[in-house]
Amino acid sequence: MLLTSKPQGDPVSAPQPPVTPARPDHREDPPQAPEGTDGTTTRAKGRPRSAAADLAILDATREALAELGWGGLTMGHVATRAKVAKTTLYRRWPSKNELVVDAVASLFDELVMPDLGSLRADIEAVVTQFADLLARPETQAALLALFAEGTRDRQLRRRIREAIVDPQKRLVRQGRAAAQARGELAPDADEATAGEEIDIIFDTIAGTVEHRVLVSGEPITADWTRRFTSLLLGPFPSLLAG
Structure with missing residues (x-):
C-alpha cells in the first residue's frame, strides 16, 4: 500500500473543534501474526520457550494417558x-x-549405544536398556494406547514412525559403525544395502523385545539377553565370544 503526503499550498481552513477519538471496537478480530515468504505464519517474538514447561507438559501427558487412556x-x-x-x-x-x-x-531419548569394546557387549547393553524402559508402567501404558490408536489413524501411524521408530535406528547405526571401526564387521558395501540391513536389524531387536515385554509379559533376564544376542550374531561365529 502506498502512502501519499498532503499536497502543499492547500487553503487554510477555519479551525475545527477537537474530535474525540472513537473507542476501539474490541470485537474486531485480533491482528494476525506476520507471514513468512512462503505464506506460513511466523512466531511472534517474545519470551523464550521454557524447557521446564515443556517437561511438565510431556510428563502430564504420559500420566494422563496412563490414567485416562x-x-x-x-x-x-x-x-x-x-x-x-x-x-x-x-x-x-x-x-x-x-x-x-x-x-x-x-522416553526413548535416554537410550544410548555404549562402546564396551565388543559388538556382543554393546548389543546386550542396549537390549537391557530397552527392556528396562519398556518394563516401566508409564511406558507400557503410553505405548499400548498410542499403538492401538495408530491402527485406526494412518496419519498418527506415520508420525509414530517418524518421531519414535526411525530416530531409534541411530542405535543400530552407531553400534554398527563402532564394530566396523574395531574390525569386527566389514565396511558397508553401499549406502542403500546398509540402510536395508539397519532396518532389518532394528526391527529384529525392537520387535523381539517389545513382543516379549508388552505382549507375552515375560521378563528380559540376563540369560535371555545372552541367548538372544548369540542367535543374532549366529552368522558371525568370531563375534560370539564377545
Missing part, C-alpha cells in the same frame, strides 16, 4: 495437570496427536 485424554486436562495455560500448550503442540507422540518419543 487415549479417549479420555484432552488438551485441557493436560494443561491443568501441567499447570500451564491452554495457549501455552497449543503454541507448542497444536494437536493431541502431536502432543502424545512427542511425550512418548521423549
Whole structure:
C-alpha cells in the first residue's frame, strides 16, 4: 500500500473543534501474526520457550494417558495437570496427536549405544536398556494406547514412525559403525544395502523385545539377553565370544 503526503499550498481552513477519538471496537478480530515468504505464519517474538514447561507438559501427558487412556485424554486436562495455560500448550503442540507422540518419543531419548569394546557387549547393553524402559508402567501404558490408536489413524501411524521408530535406528547405526571401526564387521558395501540391513536389524531387536515385554509379559533376564544376542550374531561365529 502506498502512502501519499498532503499536497502543499492547500487553503487554510477555519479551525475545527477537537474530535474525540472513537473507542476501539474490541470485537474486531485480533491482528494476525506476520507471514513468512512462503505464506506460513511466523512466531511472534517474545519470551523464550521454557524447557521446564515443556517437561511438565510431556510428563502430564504420559500420566494422563496412563490414567485416562487415549479417549479420555484432552488438551485441557493436560494443561491443568501441567499447570500451564491452554495457549501455552497449543503454541507448542497444536494437536493431541502431536502432543502424545512427542511425550512418548521423549522416553526413548535416554537410550544410548555404549562402546564396551565388543559388538556382543554393546548389543546386550542396549537390549537391557530397552527392556528396562519398556518394563516401566508409564511406558507400557503410553505405548499400548498410542499403538492401538495408530491402527485406526494412518496419519498418527506415520508420525509414530517418524518421531519414535526411525530416530531409534541411530542405535543400530552407531553400534554398527563402532564394530566396523574395531574390525569386527566389514565396511558397508553401499549406502542403500546398509540402510536395508539397519532396518532389518532394528526391527529384529525392537520387535523381539517389545513382543516379549508388552505382549507375552515375560521378563528380559540376563540369560535371555545372552541367548538372544548369540542367535543374532549366529552368522558371525568370531563375534560370539564377545
